[in-house]
Amino acid sequence: xxxxxxxxxxxxxxxxxxxxxxxxxxxxxxxxxxxxxxxxxxxxxxxxxxxxxxxxxxxxxxxxxxxxxxxxxxxxxxxxxxxxxxxxxxxxxxxxxxxxxxxxxxxxxxxxxxxxxxxxxxxxxxxxxxxxxxxxxxxxxxxxxxxxxxxxxxxxxxxxxxxxxxxxxxxxxxxxxxxxxxxxxxxxxxxxxxxxxxxxxxxxxxxxxxxxxxxxxxxxxxxxxxxxx
Amino acid sequence: xxxxxxxxxxxxxxxxxxxxxxxxxxxxxxxxxxxxxxxxxxxxxxxxxxxxxxxxxxxxxxxxxxxxxxxxxxxxxxxxxxxxxxxxxxxxxxxxxxxxxxxxxxxxxxxxxxxxxxxxxxxxxxxxxxxxxxxxxxxxxxxxxxxxxxxxxxxxxxxxxxxxxxxxxxxxxxxxxxxxxxxxxxxxxxxxxxxxxxxxxxxxxxxxxxxxxxxxxxxxxxxxxxxxxxxxxxxxxxxxxxxxxxx
Numbered sequence: 001x002x003x004x005x006x007x008x009x010x011x012x013x014x015x016x017x018x019x020x021x022x023x024x025x026x027x028x029x030x031x032x033x034x035x036x037x038x039x040x041x042x043x044x045x046x047x048x049x050x051x052x053x054x055x056x057x058x059x060x061x062x063x064x065x066x067x068x069x070x071x072x073x074x075x076x077x078x079x080x081x082x083x084x085x086x087x088x089x090x091x092x093x094x095x096x097x098x099x100x101x102x103x104x105x106x107x108x109x110x111x112x113x114x115x116x117x118x119x120x121x122x123x124x125x126x127x128x129x130x131x132x133x134x135x136x137x138x139x140x141x142x143x144x145x146x147x148x149x150x151x152x153x154x155x156x157x158x159x160x161x162x163x164x165x166x167x168x169x170x171x172x173x174x175x176x177x178x179x180x181x182x183x184x185x186x187x188x189x190x191x192x193x194x195x196x197x198x199x200x201x202x203x204x205x206x207x208x209x210x211x212x213x214x215x216x217x218x219x220x221x222x223x224x225x226x227x228x229x
Numbered sequence: 230x231x232x233x234x235x236x237x238x239x240x241x242x243x244x245x246x247x248x249x250x251x252x253x254x255x256x257x258x259x260x261x262x263x264x265x266x267x268x269x270x271x272x273x274x275x276x277x278x279x280x281x282x283x284x285x286x287x288x289x290x291x292x293x294x295x296x297x298x299x300x301x302x303x304x305x306x307x308x309x310x311x312x313x314x315x316x317x318x319x320x321x322x323x324x325x326x327x328x329x330x331x332x333x334x335x336x337x338x339x340x341x342x343x344x345x346x347x348x349x350x351x352x353x354x355x356x357x358x359x360x361x362x363x364x365x366x367x368x369x370x371x372x373x374x375x376x377x378x379x380x381x382x383x384x385x386x387x388x389x390x391x392x393x394x395x396x397x398x399x400x401x402x403x404x405x406x407x408x409x410x411x412x413x414x415x416x417x418x419x420x421x422x423x424x425x426x427x428x429x430x431x432x433x434x435x436x437x438x439x440x441x442x443x444x445x446x447x448x449x450x451x452x453x454x455x456x457x458x459x460x461x462x463x464x465x466x467x468x469x470x471x472x473x474x475x476x
Contacts, residue, residue: 016474017385024387036385036468076319078471094320101249101317108248115241116321 004087006168006199007050007073012082014043014068042068044224045082050168054199057214059207059229064220066203067094070170073201088167088198091117093174096157102146106132106156109145113160121163135159151179158182162189167198175202175209238323242331250335258342265343269294273351276407288351289437292361293406293430295347299340299365300372300429301397307332307376308383309390315476325380325472333373340365360436368429374458378465384475405430411441422449425457 017037029035042065050056060066071077072084074092099116100109107128114121121127128141135155137148145153158174175187187209194200194213204210210217217229250261273291310332317323344365348358383389403424405413410421410431421427428450435442 024385026386026388026392029386071319076322077473092320098320099317099323101245103249104245108245111241112245112317115238115245116317116323118235118238118322 003051005049005051006054006086006088007048007201008083008085009046009048009072010083010085011045011047012043012072012079012084013041013045014065014072014077015039015080016042016068041223043072046224046226048073048218048226050199050201052198054216055194055214056199056201057210057217058201058203058220059205059210059217060220065223066220067172069220070094070172070201070203073168074170086168089118089165090168090170091161091164091166092170092172093157093161094170094172096161096174097150097153098157100145100153100157103144105142105144106137106139106148107141109156110160113157117164119160119164121160131156131159131163151182155182158186158189162193165196169194169197169200171200172203173205175204175206239327239330242323242327243334246331246335247338258339261339262343262346265295265298265339266346268298269343269347270350272407273347286351287437288347288353289433290406291347291351292344292353292437293404293433295340295344296365296368296429296433297401297404297406298343299336300368300426301400302336302339303333303369303372304376304379305390305393305397306336307373308380308393311380311472311476312383315384319473319476326377329376329380330373333369333376337365337369357436361433364429364432364436371429371454371458375461378461378469381465381468381472381475384472400424400426405434409434410446418446419449422446423453425454428454 016039018040024037046069048069058066058069068077070092071094072079073086074090075084075086076092099113101112104112107123110121110128110131111123113119114123125141132139132141135152135158137152137156139148139152148156161174171190175183175190191213202210202214218226219229220226247258250257269291272294273286273288276290307329310328311318311325314323314328318325318328341362344361345358347353348361353361379393383393386392403421404426405421410418410427413421422431428447431447431450435447
């Protein structure tokens with residue numbers, strides 16, 4: 001008997017509304033009688049199966065739907081057609097630091113992260129101090145996020161991601177953030193985390209990263225075609 | 230319609246919003262009460278007297294203003310809130326409903342504090358105060374329901390905040406806040422009663438003056454509000470399920 005896949009997408013299609021469309025205002029709606037902006041098909045009849053232990057790399061040109069595919073696997077974005085089956089908890093890292101709020105302090109931002117990803121962190125002073133220390137921030141927990149540099153925010157987000165436990169890890173270009181030292185250190189930690197996760201999907205433009213970390217690499221050629229590299 | 234969020238997330242998010250908006254201090258919270266209180270007291274004490282020509286004030290206009298502010302702030306802050314937290318919502322499991330509900334409750338906390346101050350200042354009897362609190366919960370649900378569906382429009386239309394500001398200005402003047410519906414020319418009465426927001430102010434008036442109860446006015450007002458809710462649900466529920474693709 002074949003084991004049940006952790007992720008199974010069957011003939012899924014995703015349509016998004018074109019943000020660059022000019023038909024967003026009420027004035028336009030009255031003049032053109034077009035209430036909704038134009039739709040673009042991002043993915044069409046795409047199927048994908050990921051089993052336990054798979055580390056899937058995805059590459060493709062900008063705008064081909066790599067991030068959209070991760071959002072669909074995570075269950076964040078609704079699909080317009082097809083079937084999505086996911087067995088396990090996803091941690092979608094669609095960038096680092098994207099769930100932070102500049103006007104909240106570090107402690108509150110850790111809480112915001114936790115609630116945004118439904119993480120089961122036991123947030124207390126010791127936990128926060130250890131996060132700050134491991135991220136190498138040298139600040140107190142009541143410091144507002146806006147006073148941190150973008151590199152520091154990435155390190156904080158990275159540390160939180162590494163502490164989380166998930167069955168399906170979804171990484172979108174998280175290897176390419178921070179300075180060289182951070183990238184070297186984070187690369188090693190991601191590798192060990194990938195081994196712990198049930199399965200993972202890594203999106204990157206860097207072929208070298210995909211080859212070093214993934215068990216198979218797929219290329220999104222266009223909205224209808226995913227091919228094995 | 231509440232299936233997409235969990236209570237634990239809501240509770241934590243409300244706490245974060247209080248920290249963000251009220252700076253987590255009593256002073257920050259009280260400071261936020263000044264604008265609605267000033268508006269309510271101004272209308273009750275000055276405009277109310279000018280229109281009614283009556284020195285005696287019972288707080289009905291001030292309370293109506295606070296209900297209007299609750300109603301408008303829940304809708305405007307919830308719809309804007311989803312835009313504010315849009316980048317988090319579309320990249321994580323923070324649900325749009327959590328954001329809308331959290332904004333709704335934060336606005337309600339401010340309302341209830343301001344309302345109790347007005348109730349004390351104008352010595353509104355306890356039984357009337359209690360009835361008004363019950364009514365405020367109904368208004369809260371009504372405003373949340375409208376905001377829940379209107380977030381679609383606010384996500385699509387970039388000028389939504391300007392439109393909603395104009396609409397609320399209109400609603401303020403056609404709602405019997407400054408005047409009573411029974412003071413309006415009887416030929417125009419139905420124009421006011423058919424407003425989906427009139428029912429709120431009619432019920433406030435009836436709580437203060439039960440002797441004015443008119444089954445016709447109240448039932449048409451309530452029917453208008455229910456029709457408006459049905460219309461919103463009917464026209465926007467399909468799009469509401471896809472709100473994330475508009476953010």
